Amino acid sequence: MKAIITGGGIIGLCSAYYLHQQGWDVTVLDKGDFKDNCSYGNLGMIVPSHFVPLAAPGIVSQGIRWMFSSKSPFYVKPSLNKQLVSWGLKFIKSATAANVAAAAAPLRDINLLSRSLYEELGQQPGFDFGLERKGIIMYYKTAAVEDEEAHLAATARSMGLEATVLDKAALQQLEPGVELNVLGGVHYKCDGHLYPNQLMQQLIADLIRKGVKLIPQEEVIDVRTANGKVKELITSGSDYKADVYIMAAGSWAPAVARLAGVNIPMMPGKGYSVTLDAPAVNLNIPAILCEARVALTPMRNKLRYGGTMEVAPVNDRINMNRVAGIVESVQQYFGNLPVKMPAQQDVWHGCRPCTPDGLPFIGFSKQYSNLLLAGGHAMMGLSLGPATGRLVAELASHKPTSMDITAFSLQRF
Ligand SMILES: Cc1cc2nc3c(=O)[nH]c(=O)nc-3n(C[C@H](O)[C@H](O)[C@H](O)COP(=O)(O)OP(=O)(O)OC[C@H]3O[C@@H](n4cnc5c(N)ncnc54)[C@H](O)[C@@H]3O)c2cc1C
Structure with missing residues (x-):
């Protein structure tokens, strides 16, 4: 056949x-x-922890606020494009607690299935793609986000996922070489990461x-x-x-x-990443910066960081303002990671295929x-x-x- x-x-x-x-x-x-x-060029994270879809309560009002900042992590290009208008209406309709509740178990289950298949694939001859099961850490700087993340971690645990809320001192033990300017974080040990290019x-x-x-x-x-x-x-x-x-x-x-x-x-959601070769200081464990919506993943001896979601028809434009927003966020959370504004030719971009729900x-x-x-x-x-x-x-x-x-x-x- x-x-x-x-x-x-x-x-x-x-x-x-x-x-x-x-x-x-x-x-x-x-x-x-x-x-x-x-x-x-994506961040290579394997994420059973991501059981909350993008279309969740609060995203619409937050998204509107973000649209007024050229460095923000989320942007919808205002347009009368038919596909975008229809997607936007469906997205708004989907951003409800009921959608989040209905999506949680299927997203967890398909992620867990995938994680076990990656573990199997990594054992096959010809495959060695830097698969690790160290989890990911969701870092936050503010008390408001700490509350939200603690609540989410409790939900994750109730769904059978490993999630531990850690204070700064405990996080510092996990990342001894990195100057952490954070309030705390949640360590999702259920997650993993790999090097997508390999x-x-x-x-x-x-x-x-x-x-x-x-x-x-x-x-x-x-x-x-x-x-x-x-x-x-x-x-x-x-x-x-x-x-x-x-x-x-x-x-x-x-x-x-x-x-x-x-x-x-469906609409494309463009994002950017930059990969540093053998940085002098690197993370042990992949990180997501909650307030900034920026992600970082150590990949072998490299460090990749990236983010932003620009919802617009497929295009190859690189918005260096948004890249600057990513770089500044990393600098604010991690004092001594050698992350500096990259040259435009070193910025990778890709379009995430996004459904409205x-x-x-x-x-x-x-x-x-x-x-x-x-x-x-x-x-x-x-x-x-x-x-x-x-x-x-x-x-x-x-x-x-x-x-x-x-x-x-x-x-x-
Ligand atoms: C910055 C960033 C970070 C990310 N981080 C993560 C992460 O940590 N973990 C995670 O799980 N995901 C992550 N993602 C999302 C992930 O990269 C995407 O969801 C995934 O790559 C989509 O894969 P795909 O095969 O659907 O699409 P693609 O990889 O885009 O492949 C689609 C292919 O279809 C081909 N094609 C299109 N039209 C035609 C045609 N008419 N004829 C023939 N071929 C055609 C294209 O050339 C392309 O090669 C990230 C994305 C971005 C942008």
Whole structure:
């Protein structure tokens, strides 16, 4: 049986990996060269702790306040763009306590499934991508955020996740070399991290070794359908036929799905990162700076830091004001980390595929019985890659899924 995947990011490659494992003949088409997409320069965190989606109470008013600062971590470009307006209305509707409560268990479960699959993958020949289980620390500076984070940590514990509230002295023991200018933090030992660039390169090498066809510079520009099925994908030079078609095109998913007449409510959320090679002082444990919404991850002998979420159609502009906001935040939390304003060419950017309710979509399309859609993982795509790939392969093979995926149905919109 033949499967064709559109998109060679972490979601497409993990789908290829598990489909091949289940005996499928797999081809992956990508409009780029498989050497850079959102799945490379991200912060590499594996996050069962992230059971609260972006669409949560308070985000709308906070987001509006942030829009007036050029250095803020969250920005929605005001526009009458139809996709953005429709996404924004759905986002506002989703930012409720009920959405957060309904999302928590599915997000935890898919993250835990993915974490265990990463542990398995890390043991396979050809894989060594810096996977570590040291957790992540959510640092805060203010009493108001301390209260919120302590509450969240208690909820996490009630959901079976390891979360410990620590004062500054206890944190300092975990990071003896770093000058911490914080009030305290929560250590989520349930989390992990890895080096995404190595993971992606090793996945590609492994797939090629196993005979999976990865075809670069092959943009899907049309989709032919008939009688409730996708019949073929058209690129500028070829056409591709398969038994099952998987669309895993990241932030381009709405455009690709539209070729088949399928509507996906999604917007790109651009973020930036910078990677320092062998800094004189480094973190032991990945960090999230709560008030600033900035993240830092030690990756082997490197340190990567990044953040911001600019919701706007895909574009390659680098807003150095927002990069300055990230750098200043790191300097305010960690006195002696050697983080300075980078040159523009050293800033990586990527577009997170964001659904309005903060949950991914994984499942068959309503219109076509052989079209699987997988994406919309927003801030968690790296974390959720293996679980999504495994679920895609199970769905394609009409096997029972490893977990209940009702919450990820595209029909929820
Ligand atoms: C600053 C930053 C930090 C992040 N940190 C983390 C983190 O710590 N942990 C975490 O879990 N996640 C993190 N993320 C999110 C994560 O990187 C994304 O969710 C994930 O990479 C999305 O993967 P994807 O495969 O869906 O999309 P992508 O990686 O963007 O891949 C999509 C692919 O589809 C291809 N494509 C598009 N259109 C077509 C077409 N028509 N034909 C053929 N190919 C096409 C593209 O070329 C691209 O290669 C972060 C993101 C950012 C920006």
